[in-house]
Amino acid sequence: MTYTLVLLRHGESEWNAKNLFTGWVDVNLSEKGIAEAIRGGSLLTEAGILPDVVHTSLLRRAITTANLALDAADRHWIPVKRSWRLNERHYGALQGKDKKQVRAEFGEEQFMLWRRSYDVPPPELAAGSEFSQDADVRYAGEPTPKSECLKDVLTRALPYWESDIIPDLEAGKIVLVAAHGNSLRAIIKHLDGIDDETISGLNVPTGIPLVYELDENFKPTVAGGRYLDADAAAASIAAVANQGK
């Protein structure tokens, strides 16, 4: 008995296209991102992998990607559950800043520490910033972070993985998780048992379904899973890795 999990990072967002740190800022998909999301759904159809339930973050780029992909796969009607625990990493004071400018100002080493280290969060976002989510009603009653490193994301995503995603897998459902580069990196780190150093080199492409078959212990039968379009995934992974250069 294996369980099928599909991880899908949102299609390119308007801020991905502009090279801006995004985090919890709720930006739209770009035209390219819309096309990527629809193609992601077609790839699911072609592979015969039809989700029974979808989990998304509370951010528009993941929600819209899930809607477009599922519509393309004729699965627009499946149950959906959303949680802030699947949100992108909160990028603190970097939210809204240009990646190239941050790299030029602080240098490659600091830039990469903030961007990809496991446990160094960026500086906190000032209260009242135009890029703050403090007053956002969707997070009312939840402790909104002011900045997060990947470790923080894992700490808040794991309880949701255990309480909401595993039960759906256990019920034999094909589960689609539509989320973000760094929340998916956290889940992948957990699934594949990737160490704190190695995870810094892992990037997730936009809009390409990553399929995992999991064993009875919810561990991958094939490490790293498989992208439904491996060539496009490799090209997109390289582009994500090079952002800011």
Ligand SMILES: O=C(O)[C@@H](CO)OP(=O)(O)O
């Ligand atoms: O800006 C962000 O929120 C993320 C994902 O787009 O960027 P990065 O890949 O630099 O972590």
